[in-house]
Amino acid sequence: xxxxxxxxxxxxxxxxxxxxxxxxxxxxxxxxxxxxxxxxxxxxxxxxxxxxxxxxxxxxxxxxxxxxxxxxxxxxxxxxxxxxxxxxxxxxxxxxxxxxxxxxxxxxxxxxxxxxxxxxxxxxxxxxxxxxxxxxxxxxxxxxxxxxxxxxxxxxxxxxxxxxxxxxxxxxxxxxxxxxxxxxxxxxxxxxxxxxxxxxxxxxxxxxxxxxxxxxxxxxxxxxxxxxxxxxxxxxxxxxxxxxxxxxxxxxxxxxxxxxxxxxxxxxxxxxxxxxxxxxxxxxxxxxxxxxxxxxxxxxxxxxxxxxxxxxxxxxxxxxxxxxxxxxxxxxxxxxxxxxxxxxxxxxxxxxxxxxxxxxxxxxxxxxxxxxxxxxxxxxxxxxxxxxxxxxxxxxxxxxxxxxxxxxxxxxxxxxxxxxxxxxxxxxxxxxxxxxxxxxxxxxxxxxxxxxxxxxxxxxxxxxxxxxxxxxxxxxxxxxxxxxxxxxxxxxxxxxxxxxxx
Amino acid sequence: xxxxxxxxxxxxxxxxxxxxxxxxxxxxxxxxxxxxxxxxxxxxxxxxxxxxxxxxxxxxxxxxxxxxxxxxxxxxxxxxxxxxxxxxxxxxxxxxxxxxxxxxxxxxxxxxxxxxxxxxxxxxxxxxxxxxxxxxxxxxxxxxxxxxxxxxxxxxxxxxxxxxxxxxxxxxxxxxxxxxxxxxxxxxxxxxxxxxxxxxxxxxxxxxxxxxxxxxxxxxxxxxxxxxxxxxxx
Numbered sequence: 001x002x003x004x005x006x007x008x009x010x011x012x013x014x015x016x017x018x019x020x021x022x023x024x025x026x027x028x029x030x031x032x033x034x035x036x037x038x039x040x041x042x043x044x045x046x047x048x049x050x051x052x053x054x055x056x057x058x059x060x061x062x063x064x065x066x067x068x069x070x071x072x073x074x075x076x077x078x079x080x081x082x083x084x085x086x087x088x089x090x091x092x093x094x095x096x097x098x099x100x101x102x103x104x105x106x107x108x109x110x111x112x113x114x115x116x117x118x119x120x121x122x123x124x125x126x127x128x129x130x131x132x133x134x135x136x137x138x139x140x141x142x143x144x145x146x147x148x149x150x151x152x153x154x155x156x157x158x159x160x161x162x163x164x165x166x167x168x169x170x171x172x173x174x175x176x177x178x179x180x181x182x183x184x185x186x187x188x189x190x191x192x193x194x195x196x197x198x199x200x201x202x203x204x205x206x207x208x209x210x211x212x213x214x215x216x217x218x219x220x221x222x223x224x225x226x227x228x229x230x231x232x233x234x235x236x237x238x239x240x241x242x243x244x245x246x247x248x249x250x251x252x253x254x255x256x257x258x259x260x261x262x263x264x265x266x267x268x269x270x271x272x273x274x275x276x277x278x279x280x281x282x283x284x285x286x287x288x289x290x291x292x293x294x295x296x297x298x299x300x301x302x303x304x305x306x307x308x309x310x311x312x313x314x315x316x317x318x319x320x321x322x323x324x325x326x327x328x329x330x331x332x333x334x335x336x337x338x339x340x341x342x343x344x345x346x347x348x349x350x351x352x353x354x355x356x357x358x359x360x361x362x363x364x365x366x367x368x369x370x371x372x373x374x375x376x377x378x379x380x381x382x383x384x385x386x387x388x389x390x391x392x393x394x395x396x397x398x399x400x401x402x403x404x405x406x407x408x409x410x411x412x413x414x415x416x417x418x419x420x421x422x423x424x425x426x427x428x429x430x431x432x433x434x435x436x437x438x439x440x441x442x443x444x445x446x447x448x449x450x451x452x453x454x455x456x457x458x459x460x461x462x463x464x465x466x467x468x469x470x471x472x473x474x475x476x477x478x479x480x481x482x483x484x485x486x487x488x489x490x491x492x493x494x495x496x497x498x499x500x501x502x
Numbered sequence: 503x504x505x506x507x508x509x510x511x512x513x514x515x516x517x518x519x520x521x522x523x524x525x526x527x528x529x530x531x532x533x534x535x536x537x538x539x540x541x542x543x544x545x546x547x548x549x550x551x552x553x554x555x556x557x558x559x560x561x562x563x564x565x566x567x568x569x570x571x572x573x574x575x576x577x578x579x580x581x582x583x584x585x586x587x588x589x590x591x592x593x594x595x596x597x598x599x600x601x602x603x604x605x606x607x608x609x610x611x612x613x614x615x616x617x618x619x620x621x622x623x624x625x626x627x628x629x630x631x632x633x634x635x636x637x638x639x640x641x642x643x644x645x646x647x648x649x650x651x652x653x654x655x656x657x658x659x660x661x662x663x664x665x666x667x668x669x670x671x672x673x674x675x676x677x678x679x680x681x682x683x684x685x686x687x688x689x690x691x692x693x694x695x696x697x698x699x700x701x702x703x704x705x706x707x708x709x710x711x712x713x714x715x716x717x718x719x720x721x722x723x724x725x726x727x728x729x730x731x732x733x734x735x736x
Contacts, residue, residue: 188573223661278627398688
């Protein structure tokens with residue numbers, strides 16, 4: 001098989017000493033930021049993204065991928081021990097994980113989480129390797145109208161279908177699209193919304209947007225809360241992180257079920273792993289009820305940690321596949337990854353596997369190596385990482401702020417970017433304050449230009465006839481799935497409204 | 503039941519159901535003054551105004567745009583017109599929603615992190631309102647219980663001002679001192695009680711970054727007034 005040969009070649013690049021060093025550094029940094037209380041994998045990627053830009057592309061992506069997965073490994077630690085999940089993807093893990101920790105089985109919960117993350121990631125990455133050529137083949141059938149349908153699907157899914165409030169989700173989407181329109185229009189050469197200032201001709205860097213919304217916005221949000229909220233109680237880790245053979249046999253099906261939930265969701269743009277992790281959690285909960293398991297919901301059951309954690313990392317793994325093969329970012333973190341590719345002048349999608357095979361295959365190979373390294377540095381040393389939870393909050397967020405101004409300045413040594421960072425940070429703060437989701441902003445900012453270009457290209461070909469948008473089976477089925485999703489979401493909203501009215 | 507009450511129920515079990523968890527929003531509603539102002543729960547009008555502002559900015563930009571000759575038809579204003587139209591509609595819809603059903607948001611650090619519909623997550627996760635969601639709420643600082651739902655403008659303002667000052671002084675005085683000053687100011691604003699010790703911490707932090715990234719990775723950081731001192735590094 002082609003894939004196997006390519007992958008082996010990828011391993012030969014990923015295993016060179018220099019790349020291994022990047023891999024280990026990325027894994028350590030990612031885990032560290034993920035473990036730090038309140039910071040999660042999304043923040044890890046946002047803060048460390050600019051740092052990787054000074055490396056060569058292969059090294060940068062290898063390091064970047066291990067930061068991402070490292071963040072995912074670390075996320076659950078603060079959720080389990082402090083009950084403050086670093087990322088929303090770790091919430092479902094925290095439910096049972098924190099119960100186990102309170103029951104004196106913190107180490108076991110952390111160990112289960114690490115193994116779950118490893119298995120979910122491993123299976124997902126393996127499938128990505130073997131299925132991506134088919135995805136690429138599918139993507140070559142895509143023309144302008146189909147790409148526009150894909151982007152529209154992503155916009156609607158993330159802002160309307162899964163959002164708490166449709167209006168607020170769409171506002172976030174509109175803000176993202178507006179940010180993306182600033183700069184020279186590639187097709188006509190017109191300067192748009194630049195106020196005549198040449199500094200804006202290149203547009204607003206997506207990295208400034210991400211760091212502003214996720215990091216600077218978070219610092220301001222923490223400032224608005226820190227003297228209001230008490231500190232969370234940390235539970236000491238004790239016991240052995242390793243699972244006994246009997247326990248392993250118990251949780252293995254939970255790992256598999258979680259992975260099965262996570263895999264498809266990586267390829268659907270619903271904002272990341274909240275939905276699959278909750279699905280996995282709900283399934284384990286129902287199964288425990290059927291078994292008559294009193295641990296679940298009481299003292300904490302390992303299945304409740306295993307399922308969601310495997311689901312979370314499986315989502316991340318297949319999201320990587322969707323990103324590389326289709327160029328479709330399905331979560332905020334994947335959107336940042338796409339921004340990183342663009343920074344190096346590469347456009348993920350079908351052409352990436354052809355033109356940049358020397359980068360894609362080492363990247364995929366490094367995911368395997370990275371997961372093994374992460375398991376090794378996480379499983380036995382979970383209680384060592386937990387020491388990071390002791391970093392006082394005031395130093396932590398002072399550090400985050402310094403890191404974000406540093407990262408933004410490092411992109412282009414531009415003062416304009418720093419002022420933009422502050423403005424977008426204030427925007428992020430306002431959005432956090434009113435619980436407006438930020439993921440649609442990021443997805444819109446990154447996919448906006450694609451959607452616009454493809455829409456105009458399609459309409460130019462058809463000379464303004466809107467019919468071209470629904471002229472192919474692919475785009476029709478994408479719109480059909482979208483309509484179905486909207487319908488389900490309406491039914492669900494109505495049901496809850498009815499339930500609340502009773 | 504109004505929308506806001508429903509929301510509250512979703513996150514919060516009836517009082518007494520969970521003695522172990524301090525419930526931020528309940529204390530917030532207790533703390534509201536006897537005659538709450540009309541604006542209570544309607545602060546989100548700021549967002550509607552902001553959305554409207556962006557829409558107006560886009561409109562002005564569209565009207566004044568120099569469209570080069572020979573630009574194809576759908577031209578450069580085509581997409582912005584759609585986005586601006588969408589934003590006008592959304593700004594009005596949000597304003598109407600907020601005026602009709604005020605939404606008290608307590609800004610809890612943990613619950614506001616979730617960007618996904620809680621209804622949806624409750625459904626797929628088989629979650630009942632009494633058990634899981636509440637476990638991820640933050641605790642309340644006993645000293646400021648009465649203000650839990652309110653934004654701490656003083657600290658936020660100090661942090662924002664510190665970042666602005668950092669940007670202003672970065673080039674004149676250089677990364678090392680400016681970043682140390684930023685770190686120190688933020689640590690102090692966020693509750694550090696050892697300002698003298700912090701001076702050391704911030705200087706070590708900013709010089710480590712300078713060393714790692716400037717000397718190690720070759721990124722250029724402004725050296726400012728310390729130019730001479732740094733010449734040996736670069």
